[in-house]
Amino acid sequence: MGVDLDLRESNGATRRPKVAFVLGGGGNLGAVQVGMLHALLERGIAPDLVVGCSVGALNGAAIAGDPTLEGAERLGDVWCGLDGASLIGSGSNLASIWSLLRRGQSLSSNDGLRRLLHDASPIKTFEEAVVPLHVVATSLETGDERWFTTGSIVAPILASAALPAVYPPVDIDGELHVDGAVVNNVPISRAVALGAERIYVCHVGNFTRPRGQPKRPIDVLLQSFSIARNHRFQSEHTRPWPDVELVVLPAIDPGKIGRNDFRRTPELIRRGRESAGRFLDNSTNFVEFAGPGPANSTKKVI
Numbered sequence: 001m002g003v004d005l006d007l008r009e010s011n012g013a014t015r016r017p018k019v020a021f022v023l024g025g026g027g028n029l030g031a032v033q034v035g036m037l038h039a040l041l042e043r044g045i046a047p048d049l050v051v052g053c054s055v056g057a058l059n060g061a062a063i064a065g066d067p068t069l070e071g072a073e074r075l076g077d078v079w080c081g082l083d084g085a086s087l088i089g090s091g092s093n094l095a096s097i098w099s100l101l102r103r104g105q106s107l108s109s110n111d112g113l114r115r116l117l118h119d120a121s122p123i124k125t126f127e128e129a130v131v132p133l134h135v136v137a138t139s140l141e142t143g144d145e146r147w148f149t150t151g152s153i154v155a156p157i158l159a160s161a162a163l164p165a166v167y168p169p170v171d172i173d174g175e176l177h178v179d180g181a182v183v184n185n186v187p188i189s190r191a192v193a194l195g196a197e198r199i200y201v202c203h204v205g206n207f208t209r210p211r212g213q214p215k216r217p218i219d220v221l222l223q224s225f226s227i228a229r230n231h232r233f234q235s236e237h238t239r240p241w242p243d244v245e246l247v248v249l250p251a252i253d254p255g256k257i258g259r260n261d262f263r264r265t266p267e268l269i270r271r272g273r274e275s276a277g278r279f280l281d282n283s284t285n286f287v288e289f290a291g292p293g294p295a296n297s298t299k300k301v302i
Contacts, residue, residue: 035272
């Protein structure tokens with residue numbers, strides 16, 4: 001399969017590297033991520049820890065609670081039953097400048113997200129997870145990333161997925177929090193800090209396409225946010241990480257799709273699964289090079 005990293009104990013025996021799944025944000029393209037997870041688990045690639053941001057935090061809770069192929073299939077079933085209007089309201093509401101100027105903290109409630117989390121996750125607390133789960137949100141007060149690893153998963157995941165202006169900020173310990181993607185959309189560095197030796201990155205925005213000409217102020221706003229949140233990923237996934245094997249799964253270009261359009265979810269799951277599966281089965285996708293640090297330090301970057 002081309003993803004083996006031979007780590008030897010002092011007695012010469014091989015051991016399995018510590019594996020992390022890093023799940024980035026991406027809204028309704030989280031369906032592609034479900035397909036990626038399916039491809040990994042059906043090849044026997046299971047995580048020792050899960051690090052998630054935004055929709056990746058939600059998907060991450062499902063997989064951390066049940067890191068099996070059956071768990072991925074159940075998550076896919078939940079996604080296939082989603083209705084965009086119940087999650088983030090109508091497209092016209094999102095596009096209206098008057099909606100952005102009205103009083104209040106968001107265009108939509110997070111009730112739909114709360115229901116989705118309830119349906120998708122087999123766990124209610126971080127402590128119930130089969131493998132450790134780490135979730136990131138952004139503090140509106142300090143601008144710092146804040147990590148959650150204990151207690152109820154509900155508020156931290158709602159905060160992590162709170163797309164600014166679309167969903168309301170979430171109060172945790174008297175401090176408002178919004179989407180973790182504002183500061184760390186694809187938290188590779190967190191997985192490294194936690195000691196991961198092989199990191200599978202499921203970043204659904206990792207595809208190249210010329211950016212369209214914005215036609216409305218909201219288009220400029222959202223496109224700028226997309227560029228900003230991808231900036232740190234571009235830096236982290238090209239950085240040499242000593243003694244870490246980084247496997248960035250290929251995303252798919254979904255073509256034209258509305259931000260609240262979930263009608264193509266089954267197709268996106270299927271395409272994400274097929275694309276990731278082909279990639280994992282093709283060892284020629286991996287390019288090995290020496291990184292700084294010990295002489296045997298290597299890293300495979302996609």
